[in-house]
Amino acid sequence: MSHDSSSAHAVFEFDLTADETRRRAAVMAALGANWDPLAVMRGEEEAYALLYSGLDRQQQETYDMLVAAEVLPRKAPGRVAD
Numbered sequence: 001m002s003h004d005s006s007s008a009h010a011v012f013e014f015d016l017t018a019d020e021t022r023r024r025a026a027v028m029a030a031l032g033a034n035w036d037p038l039a040v041m042r043g044e045e046e047a048y049a050l051l052y053s054g055l056d057r058q059q060q061e062t063y064d065m066l067v068a069a070e071v072l073p074r075k076a077p078g079r080v081a082d
Contacts, residue, residue: 049075052075
């Protein structure tokens with residue numbers, strides 16, 4: 001802690017490096033050894049395709065309008081979820 005006698009405020013400094021390392025290790029441990037990020041991405045792409053498949057004419061027009069307005073992302077192979 002540093003304290004400047006001309007100020008009524010105290011300055012606290014924390015190094016969060018160790019905590020961030022611990023947090024990342026906990027996340028990786030929770031994911032487990034069988035976690036496959038490529039399979040997760042493929043699953044997200046399949047879910048996205050299913051979500052917008054089978055739209056009727058009015059739904060498709062609404063979808064196209066939202067894509068044109070950049071509210072929804074354009075369909076692109078290999079697109080990653082935001």
